[in-house]
Amino acid sequence: MSETAIFAGGCFWCMVQPFEAQPGIENVVSGYTGGHVANPTYAQVKAHETGHTxxxxxxxxxxxxSYAELVDIYWQQTDPTDAMGQFQDRGDNYRPVIYVNSPAQRATASASKxxxxxxGRFDAPIVTTIEDAAPFxxxxxxxxxFYARNPRRYAQEHAQRQAFVDAHWKE
Known part of the structure; x- marks a missing residue:
């Protein structure tokens, strides 16, 4: 039986491919969650009008x-020390959040954090929040x-993130 996980880590364009490439992944959907407006648009979220990430x-x-493996992949896609965005993407709509669907997910995410x-991998505190899942x-x-349909733009958007990952996660 399938389960779902929801992660916010900056621009969703850069968050799809690392998960989608894994065995056992059935679907990865870009979207918005955690806000106070039903059915927000990209323009509304980008304008900080809805509270969504x-x-x-x-x-x-x-x-x-496993969910634990997904959380491990998540950490390697984000800067967990930056509460107000990710890389070139700034603002609360790009903040890093692990949205949990169950007490088991919360326990796994909390232990991983x-x-x-x-x-000691990072000099600054880990500020990624763990929050209850909201409507997605x-x-x-x-x-x-986006990464598959716009490979050049994806490469530009992903470059700074990849440099960070390489600096902090490559042994």
């Missing part, structure tokens, strides 16, 4: 890939599968 909703088979904080609204079609 850009996020990805991942449908996965837990018999193939504590382990990351204790690891899929983004407009042009924002789905």
């Amino acid at each position: 850009e996020a990805v909703q991942i449908t996965f088979d837990p018999a193939v890939i 504590q382990a990351l904080a204790a690891s 609204y899929p983004a407009e079609p042009e924002h789905q599968q």
Whole structure:
């Protein structure tokens, strides 16, 4: 039986491919969550009018890939020390959040966050929040599968993120 995970980590364009490339991933949808307006648009979210974050909703088979493995992948896509955006994407709509669907997800995410904080990998505190999942609204079609449909723009958007990942996660 499939489960879902929701992660916010800056622009959703850069959050799809790292998850979608994993075995056991059934679907990754770019969208908006955590706000106070039903069915927000990209323009509304980008203008900070709705309180939403850009996020990805991942449908996965837990018999193939665990939620803990997804959380580990998530950490390697974000700067967990930056509360007000990610890389070139600034503002509360780009803040890093792990949205949890259950007490088990909360326990897994919390333990993982504590382990990351204790690891010494980062000099600054881990500020990524763990929040209860809220309604998730899929983004407009042009924002789905952006990396595959716009490889040059994706490469430009992803470059700063990849440099950070390489500096902090490559052994």
